[in-house]
Amino acid sequence: MHKKTAFSFPDEVLEHVFSFIQSDKDRNSVSMVCKSWYEIERWCRRKVFVGNCYAVSPRMVIKRFPEIRSIELKGKPHFADFNLVPDGWGGYVFPWIVEMAGAVPWLEEIKLKRMVVTDESLELIAKSFKNFKALVLSSCEGFSTDGLAAIAASCKNLKELDLRDCDVDDLSGHLLSHFPDTYTSLVSLNISCLGSDEVSFSTLERLVCRCTNLRTLRLNRAVPLDKIANILRRAPQLVDFGTGTYAADLRPDSYSDLAGAFSSCKELRSLSGFWDVVPDYLPAIYPVCSKLTSLNLSYATIQSPELIKLVSHCPNLQRLLVLDYIEDSGLEVLASSCKNLQELRVFPSDPFGVEPNVSLTEQGLVAVSSGCPKLQSVLYFCRRMSNEALVTVAKNCPNFTRFRLCIIEPRTADYQTLEPLDVGFGAIVQYCKDLQRLSLSGLLTDRVFEYIGTYAKKLEMLSVAFAGDSDLGLHHVLSGCESLRKLEIRDCPFGDKALLANAAKLETMRSLWMSSCAVSFRACKLLGQKMPRLNVEVIDERGPPDSRPESCPVDKLYIYRTVAGSRFDMPPFVWTMEDDPSLQLS
Amino acid sequence: MEKSSGVTNTEESGLLLKDTELRLGLPGSESPEMEDHDQNVLSLKSFVSGAKRGFSDALDGGGKWVFSGGSGGGSEGLFSPRRGGNNNGGNDLSGPDSGLGGPVLKDGVAPKPLVVQEKKSQVAAGNGNTAPASKAQVVGWPPIRSFRKNTMASHPPKNDNDDDNAEAKFGSGCLYVKVSMDGAPYLRKVDLKIYGGYKELSSALEKMFSCFTIGQCGSHGVSSRDVLSESRLIDLLHGSEYVLTYEDKDGDWMLVGDVPWEMFTNCCKRLRIMKSTEAIGLAPRAMEKCKTRT
Numbered sequence: 001m002h003k004k005t006a007f008s009f010p011d012e013v014l015e016h017v018f019s020f021i022q023s024d025k026d027r028n029s030v031s032m033v034c035k036s037w038y039e040i041e042r043w044c045r046r047k048v049f050v051g052n053c054y055a056v057s058p059r060m061v062i063k064r065f066p067e068i069r070s071i072e073l074k075g076k077p078h079f080a081d082f083n084l085v086p087d088g089w090g091g092y093v094f095p096w097i098v099e100m101a102g103a104v105p106w107l108e109e110i111k112l113k114r115m116v117v118t119d120e121s122l123e124l125i126a127k128s129f130k131n132f133k134a135l136v137l138s139s140c141e142g143f144s145t146d147g148l149a150a151i152a153a154s155c156k157n158l159k160e161l162d163l164r165d166c167d168v169d170d171l172s173g174h175l176l177s178h179f180p181d182t183y184t185s186l187v188s189l190n191i192s193c194l195g196s197d198e199v200s201f202s203t204l205e206r207l208v209c210r211c212t213n214l215r216t217l218r219l220n221r222a223v224p225l226d227k228i229a230n231i232l233r234r235a236p237q238l239v240d241f242g243t244g245t246y247a248a249d250l251r252p253d254s255y256s257d258l259a260g261a262f263s264s265c266k267e268l269r270s271l272s273g274f275w276d277v278v279p280d281y282l283p284a285i286y287p288v289c290s291k292l293t294s295l296n297l298s299y300a301t302i303q304s305p306e307l308i309k310l311v312s313h314c315p316n317l318q319r320l321l322v323l324d325y326i327e328d329s330g331l332e333v334l335a336s337s338c339k340n341l342q343e344l345r346v347f348p349s350d351p352f353g354v355e356p357n358v359s360l361t362e363q364g365l366v367a368v369s370s371g372c373p374k375l376q377s378v379l380y381f382c383r384r385m386s387n388e389a390l391v392t393v394a395k396n397c398p399n400f401t402r403f404r405l406c407i408i409e410p411r412t413a414d415y416q417t418l419e420p421l422d423v424g425f426g427a428i429v430q431y432c433k434d435l436q437r438l439s440l441s442g443l444l445t446d447r448v449f450e451y452i453g454t455y456a457k458k459l460e461m462l463s464v465a466f467a468g469d470s471d472l473g474l475h476h477v478l479s480g481c482e483s484l485r486k487l488e489i490r491d492c493p494f495g496d497k498a499l500l501a502n503a504a505k506l507e508t509m510r511s512l513w514m515s516s517c518a519v520s521f522r523a524c525k526l527l528g529q530k531m532p533r534l535n536v537e538v539i540d541e542r543g544p545p546d547s548r549p550e551s552c553p554v555d556k557l558y559i560y561r562t563v564a565g566s567r568f569d570m571p572p573f574v575w576t577m578e579d580d581p582s583l584q585l586s
Numbered sequence: 587m588e589k590s591s592g593v594t595n596t597e598e599s600g601l602l603l604k605d606t607e608l609r610l611g612l613p614g615s616e617s618p619e620m621e622d623h624d625q626n627v628l629s630l631k632s633f634v635s636g637a638k639r640g641f642s643d644a645l646d647g648g649g650k651w652v653f654s655g656g657s658g659g660g661s662e663g664l665f666s667p668r669r670g671g672n673n674n675g676g677n678d679l680s681g682p683d684s685g686l687g688g689p690v691l692k693d694g695v696a697p698k699p700l701v702v703q704e705k706k707s708q709v710a711a712g713n714g715n716t717a718p719a720s721k722a723q724v725v726g727w728p729p730i731r732s733f734r735k736n737t738m739a740s741h742p743p744k745n746d747n748d749d750d751n752a753e754a755k756f757g758s759g760c761l762y763v764k765v766s767m768d769g770a771p772y773l774r775k776v777d778l779k780i781y782g783g784y785k786e787l788s789s790a791l792e793k794m795f796s797c798f799t800i801g802q803c804g805s806h807g808v809s810s811r812d813v814l815s816e817s818r819l820i821d822l823l824h825g826s827e828y829v830l831t832y833e834d835k836d837g838d839w840m841l842v843g844d845v846p847w848e849m850f851t852n853c854c855k856r857l858r859i860m861k862s863t864e865a866i867g868l869a870p871r872a873m874e875k876c877k878t879r880t
Binding site: 079081082083084086087088116139165166167193221275298299347348349351352381406408410439463465490491541571 | 725728729733762772777793
């Protein structure tokens with residue numbers, strides 16, 4: 001029974017006010033004001049984001065937020081992308097679907113990242129949620145086109161089916177043919193990862209024809225170039241288009257057909273796909289280039305001159321993904337042509353080659369940093385770097401929010417001075433005060449971590465590999481980075497001391513991954529015993545860690561905070577360190 | 587919001603540090619020696635000291651290799667990826683900053699070598715480059731997503747120079763295939779490129795699934811041929827035998843071991859460990875296919 005004062009509003013008013021508050025952080029803050037706000041807020045929260053599916057149980061989420069319409073879950077640690085997390089580790093979505101199927105029948109949207117999704121899960125989704133609208137699966141695996149077919153067939157109100165970089169079992173089920181003829185609500189379809197799944201072109205064209213609200217269409221490699229013109233003509237309202245194979249036999253009429261089709265798409269702002277590009281067909285997209293804001297050429301194996309021509313046609317580009325074929329010369333052109341560039345990703349064309357195959361160096365990065373004042377987000381693979389270049393980049397781009405540099409050979413020193421790159425990365429964290437994400441590479445000592453701990457106060461995610469000298473490095477990061485949420489480390493000489501000395505810090509973070517480091521089994525046990533709100537998982541395929549001396553380093557360690565206790569779905573090579581109530585820290 | 591208590595709460599951290607008192611050094615010694623007394627200790631130390639060592643130095647072939655198989659790899663920190671003439675940059679543990687070293691081995695009990703992986707030489711066919719004979723690759727480095735690797739590998743980028751190099755590019759990076767086993771709760775993925783032959787593949791899968799066998803066609807009356815199959819293990823738990831089969835590029839299921847290793851890695855799309863009773867039908871097909879294969 002709460003007092004009604006001049007300052008309290010009826011619940012409905014508060015609920016209406018809260019409906020304008022969308023961000024999770026703000027919603028969480030609102031819910032902590034007082035008990036009645038907590039209650040009101042939880043009944044009207046519509047979207048929930050769970051950054052680690054093991055941090056909380058589905059039952060708890062649904063109990064607190066019974067009226068959600070959208071849920072976003074993340075499963076495996078980020079390093080799973082690079083095959084560092086063994087198969088079977090976990091991240092199963094099925095228990096969540098089961099729980100929601102019963103309790104949240106009006107669920108509309110499910111977004112999953114790095115989770116194991118089965119056909120059974122997909123079929124349950126298709127059956128359980130009558131108003132289901134959006135399925136976004138990012139880097140997921142474990143399902144086949146059969147499961148997707150169930151979604152296509154049953155979800156009459158489906159607007160979005162987005163499969164990004166998923167590992168899908170292609171059973172050649174002709175997925176698109178499972179959309180009923182009466183189905184017209186598609187807005188966004190991304191099947192780019194479906195590999196060789198044959199697409200019936202007539203089915204695709206009919207689908208595109210009747211779904212007049214279609215805005216995003218990303219095709220898979222199996223769709224040949226000569227089919228694209230027909231599709232584009234049927235969907236001139238497209239905003240985001242991903243081609244299939246961008247190769248065909250050169251015929252004069254097919255080229256002009258294609259160019260005409262592209263020019264009919266006045267709303268097109270984003271292009272991707274471009275597998276197996278035949279350069280002579282590239283100019284077909286010139287009519288839309290002037291309005292393009294996003295261009296993903298990261299699978300296009302075309303050389304620098306063609307890339308330069310293309311990029312020069314795109315003055316409004318905000319986002320570019322490209323292979324290192326662009327070379328320093330191409331990046332210089334980019335810097336002078338694309339003044340609105342915010343995000344750049346340069347991928348290696350030959351990451352396992354011994355010698356560089358292209359002339360892409362730190363110079364390209366420096367050029368872009370100098371020419372593109374709005375640059376905020378960089379992912380750059382290269383083979384050499386210098387402190388001087390990094391300092392220049394840092395000074396040019398104080399607005400960086402994401403900076404990920406991968407010098408391909410581990411422990412590569414500054415090529416000019418042969419010194420570690422501590423100073424260069426130090427400049428990055430010092431000048432880029434809003435930096436949220438950082439990935440390090442090259443030769444690095446404990447000093448770089450001292451810089452990071454001192455300056456990177458807004459840093460939320462840090463990726464470290466083959467760096468550092470001692471536990472001091474880890475200690476600097478854990479004790480200094482106030483905003484740190486995710487820390488992932490591989491092949492660094494970090495051991496027990498820093499970890500145990502900063503145990504409490506780990507509860508303020510989402511997760512910590514350490515593999516091929518020097519953390520002993522004894523330390524893991526200790527941490528697990530003393531920190532009941534952490535799950536300390538030892539991942540070791542050599543066999544049970546207690547079959548080796550306690551001082552032996554564990555292979556992989558994954559620590560995350562949780563209110564759900566130990567999980568029950570661990571495979572035989574994962575051990576959770578047990579809580580011991582008598583040993584808890586205050 | 588909780589803050590890290592590492593620095594201020596010295597008593598607490600002292601308590602923890604005492605629990606985990608660590609010394610750097612070999613079993614039975616007090617000083618931080620860096621010499622290679624023991625092959626196993628070498629593995630740990632070389633990692634800890636940051637020195638880069640060739641993989642082949644760390645193992646002399648004696649004793650059992652503990653493979654962790656494909657995805658998930660082992661700790662590759664032991665050995666150095668290919669060197670490009672980089673120097674250490676003064677990463678010695680004997681430096682002043684390095685107070686806190688790494689783990690120590692207690693009581694003279696040397697642990698098993700940390701899991702390592704070996705890669706075959708990645709010498710591009712037919713080119714005259716002075717590529718190093720053995721290029722040890724590190725799992726998950728450079729950090730490129732599987733989707734990208736697989737996409738680029740299946741269609742190696744064309745090169746102005748020579749098509750011989752195409753093999754040496756993305757295609758040589760890794761080749762993950764799925765391995766399923768009848769009755770196992772989940773799939774595994776293995777990188778075929780890291781194994782030198784059927785024996786190593788067999789060992790790795792054995793570790794992963796703990797009971798299977800690469801079958802011989804012998805029991806089905808197939809005789810004198812170059813069958814490269816290896817050891818036969820009996821599953822003690824189930825009392826049955828398993829055979830290893832694979833799906834080739836044509837979509838046919840074949841027994842593993844029938845063809846030369848290189849040919850196998852080129853045409854294998856996925857692996858399946860099936861009960862040998864189910865595999866009976868395979869052998870004749872495999873034979874026919876082999877006969878027609880040039």
